[in-house]
Amino acid sequence: MKRSLTALTVTAVVAAAALTLTGCSGSTPTEDAAGATAGTDPVALTMWGTYGNGGNTAQTDVLNDTLIPSFEASHPGITVEYVDIPYDSLKQKLTTGAAAGELPDLARVDIGWVPQFASLGVLASLDETMDDFTTLADATYPGSLATNAWDGHYYGLPLDTNTRVLVTSQAALDAAGMSASPATFDELETMAANLEGTGIALFADSGLQGWNVLPWIWSGGGEITDEGLTTSSGYLDSAASVAAVQMLVDLYQADAIPNLITGNSGATSTSDGLPSTQYATILDGPWMRDIWTGQYPDFTPIYAPVPAGDGGSVSVVGGEDIVIPASSSNQDAAAEFVRFTQSDEFQLAMAQVGQMPVVESAGSAAAQADPFYEPFATQLATAKPRLAIPQSSEVDTILSTELTPAFDGSTTVQVALTRAAEQIDALLASS
Amino acid sequence: MLDRTQSVAVRATESVSVARTVRRPRRAIHVTPYLFLAPALVLFCGLIVYPMMRAFQMSLYDWKVLAGATSTFIGLDNYSRAMADPTFWRGLANSGFYMALSVPPQIVIGLLIAMLLKAKSPAQPVYRVLFYLPVVTSWVVVSLLFKYLFADNGLINYVSGDLLHLGDGSTSWLSSRWTALIAICALGVWKGIGWSMMIFLAALQGVPKSLEEAAVMDGANRWQRFRVVTLPAIRPALAFVVVMLVIGGFNVFTSVLLMTAGGPGGQTEVLLTYMYRQAFTNLDFGYGSAIAVLLTVVVFVLSLVQMRLFKSGGEDER
Amino acid sequence: MSTLHRTRPMAAVLRHVLLTVGAAIMLTPFVYMVSTSFKSQAYVLAIPPQFVPDPATVDNYVQVLTTQSFAAYFRNSVVVSTTATVISVLLSSMMAYAFARFRFPGREVLFRLVLLGLMVPAMMLIIPQFILAKQLALIDSLQGLIVFYVAASISLNTFLLRGFFASIPAELEDAMQVDGANAWTRYWRLVLPLSTPALATTTIFTFLATWDEFAWALTIINDPGKRTLPLAIQLFQGQNATQWGLVFAASVVAVLPVILVFLIFQRYFVQGLTSGAVKG
Numbered sequence A: 001m002k003r004s005l006t007a008l009t010v011t012a013v014v015a016a017a018a019l020t021l022t023g024c025s026g027s028t029p030t031e032d033a034a035g036a037t038a039g040t041d042p043v044a045l046t047m048w049g050t051y052g053n054g055g056n057t058a059q060t061d062v063l064n065d066t067l068i069p070s071f072e073a074s075h076p077g078i079t080v081e082y083v084d085i086p087y088d089s090l091k092q093k094l095t096t097g098a099a100a101g102e103l104p105d106l107a108r109v110d111i112g113w114v115p116q117f118a119s120l121g122v123l124a125s126l127d128e129t130m131d132d133f134t135t136l137a138d139a140t141y142p143g144s145l146a147t148n149a150w151d152g153h154y155y156g157l158p159l160d161t162n163t164r165v166l167v168t169s170q171a172a173l174d175a176a177g178m179s180a181s182p183a184t185f186d187e188l189e190t191m192a193a194n195l196e197g198t199g200i201a202l203f204a205d206s207g208l209q210g211w212n213v214l215p216w217i218w219s220g221g222g223e224i225t226d227e228g229l230t231t232s233s234g235y236l237d238s239a240a241s242v243a244a245v246q247m248l249v250d251l252y253q254a255d256a257i258p259n260l261i262t263g264n265s266g267a268t269s270t271s272d273g274l275p276s277t278q279y280a281t282i283l284d285g286p287w288m289r290d291i292w293t294g295q296y297p298d299f300t301p302i303y304a305p306v307p308a309g310d311g312g313s314v315s316v317v318g319g320e321d322i323v324i325p326a327s328s329s330n331q332d333a334a335a336e337f338v339r340f341t342q343s344d345e346f347q348l349a350m351a352q353v354g355q356m357p358v359v360e361s362a363g364s365a366a367a368q369a370d371p372f373y374e375p376f377a378t379q380l381a382t383a384k385p386r387l388a389i390p391q392s393s394e395v396d397t398i399l400s401t402e403l404t405p406a407f408d409g410s411t412t413v414q415v416a417l418t419r420a421a422e423q424i425d426a427l428l429a430s431s
Numbered sequence B: 001m002l003d004r005t006q007s008v009a010v011r012a013t014e015s016v017s018v019a020r021t022v023r024r025p026r027r028a029i030h031v032t033p034y035l036f037l038a039p040a041l042v043l044f045c046g047l048i049v050y051p052m053m054r055a056f057q058m059s060l061y062d063w064k065v066l067a068g069a070t071s072t073f074i075g076l077d078n079y080s081r082a083m084a085d086p087t088f089w090r091g092l093a094n095s096g097f098y099m100a101l102s103v104p105p106q107i108v109i110g111l112l113i114a115m116l117l118k119a120k121s122p123a124q125p126v127y128r129v130l131f132y133l134p135v136v137t138s139w140v141v142v143s144l145l146f147k148y149l150f151a152d153n154g155l156i157n158y159v160s161g162d163l164l165h166l167g168d169g170s171t172s173w174l175s176s177r178w179t180a181l182i183a184i185c186a187l188g189v190w191k192g193i194g195w196s197m198m199i200f201l202a203a204l205q206g207v208p209k210s211l212e213e214a215a216v217m218d219g220a221n222r223w224q225r226f227r228v229v230t231l232p233a234i235r236p237a238l239a240f241v242v243v244m245l246v247i248g249g250f251n252v253f254t255s256v257l258l259m260t261a262g263g264p265g266g267q268t269e270v271l272l273t274y275m276y277r278q279a280f281t282n283l284d285f286g287y288g289s290a291i292a293v294l295l296t297v298v299v300f301v302l303s304l305v306q307m308r309l310f311k312s313g314g315e316d317e318r
Numbered sequence C: 001m002s003t004l005h006r007t008r009p010m011a012a013v014l015r016h017v018l019l020t021v022g023a024a025i026m027l028t029p030f031v032y033m034v035s036t037s038f039k040s041q042a043y044v045l046a047i048p049p050q051f052v053p054d055p056a057t058v059d060n061y062v063q064v065l066t067t068q069s070f071a072a073y074f075r076n077s078v079v080v081s082t083t084a085t086v087i088s089v090l091l092s093s094m095m096a097y098a099f100a101r102f103r104f105p106g107r108e109v110l111f112r113l114v115l116l117g118l119m120v121p122a123m124m125l126i127i128p129q130f131i132l133a134k135q136l137a138l139i140d141s142l143q144g145l146i147v148f149y150v151a152a153s154i155s156l157n158t159f160l161l162r163g164f165f166a167s168i169p170a171e172l173e174d175a176m177q178v179d180g181a182n183a184w185t186r187y188w189r190l191v192l193p194l195s196t197p198a199l200a201t202t203t204i205f206t207f208l209a210t211w212d213e214f215a216w217a218l219t220i221i222n223d224p225g226k227r228t229l230p231l232a233i234q235l236f237q238g239q240n241a242t243q244w245g246l247v248f249a250a251s252v253v254a255v256l257p258v259i260l261v262f263l264i265f266q267r268y269f270v271q272g273l274t275s276g277a278v279k280g
Helices: A002-025 A032-038 A058-074 A087-100 A114-119 A133-138 A142-148 A170-176 A185-195 A210-219 A239-253 A288-295 A331-341 A344-351 A360-369 A371-380 A392-407 A413-430 B002-013 B032-058 B077-083 B086-117 B124-136 B139-149 B155-163 B177-204 B209-217 B222-233 B235-250 B254-259 B271-281 B285-313 C009-037 C059-066 C070-101 C107-119 C122-135 C142-166 C170-178 C183-194 C196-212 C215-220 C229-234 C244-270 C275-279
Strands: A043-049 A078-084 A106-110 A157-163 A165-168 A201-204 A279-284 A302-304 A317-323
Touching: A043 A087, A043 A331, A058 A078, A058 A331, A058 A344, A078 A331, A087 A106, A087 B271, A087 C122, A087 C215, A106 A331, A114 A142, A114 A317, A114 A392, A133 A157, A142 A157, A142 A317, A157 A331, A157 A371, A165 A371, A170 A185, A170 A279, A185 A201, A185 A239, A185 A279, A210 A239, A210 A392, A239 A392, A239 A413, A302 A371, A331 A344, A344 A360, A360 A371, A392 A413, A392 B271, B032 B285, B032 C070, B032 C107, B032 C122, B032 C142, B032 C183, B077 B285, B086 B124, B086 B177, B086 B235, B086 B271, B086 B285, B086 C009, B124 B177, B124 C009, B124 C244, B139 B155, B139 B177, B139 B254, B139 C009, B139 C244, B177 B235, B177 B254, B177 C009, B177 C142, B177 C196, B209 B222, B222 B235, B235 B285, B235 C107, B235 C142, B254 B271, B271 B285, B271 C122, B285 C107, B285 C122, C009 C244, C059 C070, C059 C244, C070 C107, C070 C142, C070 C183, C070 C196, C070 C229, C070 C244, C107 C142, C122 C142, C122 C215, C142 C196, C142 C215, C170 C183, C183 C196, C196 C229, C196 C244, C215 C229, C229 C244
Parallel strands: A043 A078, A043 A106, A201 A279
Antiparallel strands: A106 A317, A157 A317, A165 A279, A165 A302
16 A cells, blocks of 8 residues: 555656646747748648538548648648537637637638627628638628628638528328429428328428528518618518418427427437438438438438428528638738638539538539539529528527427417517617 | 554544544644645636636626627626526526436435445446446437437337336427426436445445444344444545535536437526526627526535535534 | 345345346446447437447447547547546645644635535636636646646545545544654555545546546647547537447547546455454
8 A cells, every 4th residue: 555655656746747847848939920920931820620520531631631732832831730620619619719819810610600709809801801802702602601791891701501402202202192392382281281191290300590490481481680680570570471480380280390390309300300201301401411321321312492482492501601810910821721712623622522612603513513512502592691690699599499389389470470579689789 | 554554443443433533732823734735725726716716707797708808897787687587597497406306316326336335245346337337438428328218219218108008108208398307317317326326335435344243233223224333434425425416416517418408499408508508609708607606606505505414413523 | 254244145135136237227328339339320320229239340440540640639638637637636635634634724714615616617717717728828738638637626536535534533643643643644654545445436536537528628729639539539520410430439449448447446445444354
């Protein structure tokens, strides 16, 4: 016993000593700032992102092995280090980084975060620092570009995009006696009637946030706010918005939509329910192709536009933007890399590994090269972004909190949407 | 040296009920205890207490995340906002429910297993490892697993409905507030038993066997021996486990986030998931800090009350 | 075996039945984790759950051990957890000894302050701590992990050890004091050796806590070469697709050192206060 305690002390002392020594040697300040101002010294850029995609290295490989070397070759004196951050933790890492002034030179962030970080002063406004910003911006999809706007300036450029389309299976169409995917609200309701008694749910989704319900509201001719983002009342609770949500509620109460949509995390997920013909239709994005190929090799998904209502077929824009934190001391070099991300070279290389281009010309080229992207590219032409305001995450909370009681019947859709609109009005007023 | 202390130990434990404090001559303020405290205290105050005070300070501001940004002092506004926020109260109630439902089983079952495992035999180390395995398995993995166990067509519904016919086997456990919280509690209990077992095992090693054997001679049955000999001897450990589990219960976070994410419609939101959402999703650090401070105050008061209760019943007081 | 257990064969049988059933319940999810780590992605989340992987594959392990710099992450975790555990147990036991054995001005206040450290949610401290770490030049370094892990574990360890130290009969120390032993000798030669079960428990807990810590490591580590295992495992969870086979395989690999530490230290549980005397 005595000996092992002595050993413990020795270890502790050695460890403490090692700590002090390495601590001292490791604490040299970084030279980045000096390097940037000198101009001739090499500039080392750091970029954070989530291309790692759960151990699937296809995207990081293209970035690290092809694109970054190509950029470095054409921009002598600039090096780029890409650091992969776990997806669920990127926002937390950006937040703590902003608080301590420890942010990278570039970041690939969710489109919903740009106004939020911009309003806090974390991001550099690219339209003021890049003289060719308008040219670059005009080449991208308007729906994607809009997610970068905040308070009269643009704080990023679109990097990749996606949207949700209607996905169904031949087995479900057969069971409903239909020859093609439902193209309109009416056809969707017909399909629901045809599926009654088969044990197959018409449609499934996993929540009631903007990402989930806005395609229905927009397609039904409704809106969430006016164009100037000043009020939600009169838009979110308009007759068209209410009718679209009412359709979902009616289907839910007729058991054609399972309680996954109201937050039962124990229900079969959409990605499992569709291939197993438990669900006839879902709304989903282009990333599902790889997942299904791996998990359900025998399943052939059928992609179609979101069913059209009075407002046409309108889906929701997803994707990522590239931003430059205002704290970066290498703004010019970072802007060079942002320019590079908008090139056909970058956009098309990423398209091959599952990232849809945001530059319209590259988008059509990618859709031609890989017909799989065609329905998504078509849908993107009319797709809209969610509210580009700093409190977009609160909008999601409001929508799902207020709509849940409407689905379980404890309140009406009209009341739920009116309440939601009032709360969103308050957010708009404060921002 | 070991043998000598042990024989001293045995002699001493025979009079275990005698007061336990070292009685030292009254002297001027002794520097020794501070020397023992200093290294840990310096680290603790510098790296925990100081940030704690900064976090409290944040709660008094409309705090801007950005380094160097000017935040507005708003006094207790964040606190009055919490008082008027139904989600805060629901989170507090849910955290409290989780604590109340998950703590007693962890104590009772953990102690029971420790009693069964304290004897020395070749099989005991194997059992100990088996009971400790849930503690070391990652929260992410076990939360995912329990989500599947409690899924609509998961194992729990299969066993209760198809095998035992206790219900129709179609309970949507995770679709409503209380059933979802029960599922989360089940995970907490399952994962926590090994932890309390460990503490009790360590504590039971200190129960003087001579006393227990004397009790057997006196004809005491198992329960009497437990109550008269074991329980008083492990009292400090029991106090520790109770206080820690209550704190841990109020701080439930990862399992909720991964099993229900606070849903449906915010019904299973607990205080820490709500705090996390305010701070790291809405970037409202002032409000997030206020929620954290309120949680800390509730738990601190509860802990002091518990420790007082344990003290007043104890005999080893100074 | 002592007389307490020898006389009751029925009780022994019952005890084993109880333990076996209990252990089976505790073991099942772990078995499922191990089993899943041997499944290919297509079979990971099959319903009903598969307990015996069919077909079984070691691809997940191959990928975990070859992609990324898993060995480096593993090494980082070992260095951080071992160092933090040793320092923390040493410093906490000293502090606990002071709280358990001395009366001094400020004792109650200081002890409550230490308790407060258990209650404040770690997530709330992360921004102030990060700013502090930056000022101390501890960002992006393993030292930064170790120092803060030690600080974070002091409360729990002190609280746990204080209880155990307090239950060691004071007469022993009085005897030593009469023999002229100073406080350090009493702490080192008497209290620590008599508290091996508690110290073993503390060691096991601290090692596990530091081994599993994610949020702080995420915050201060930028250099991929300095990542610890929890960061690496988290990277297997993607935006739209999580390769659960990889997550589970990495988790199995990660859990082995924790089990090893448990096995090494749990043997001190039978070397407690009275074991030597009663056996003879």
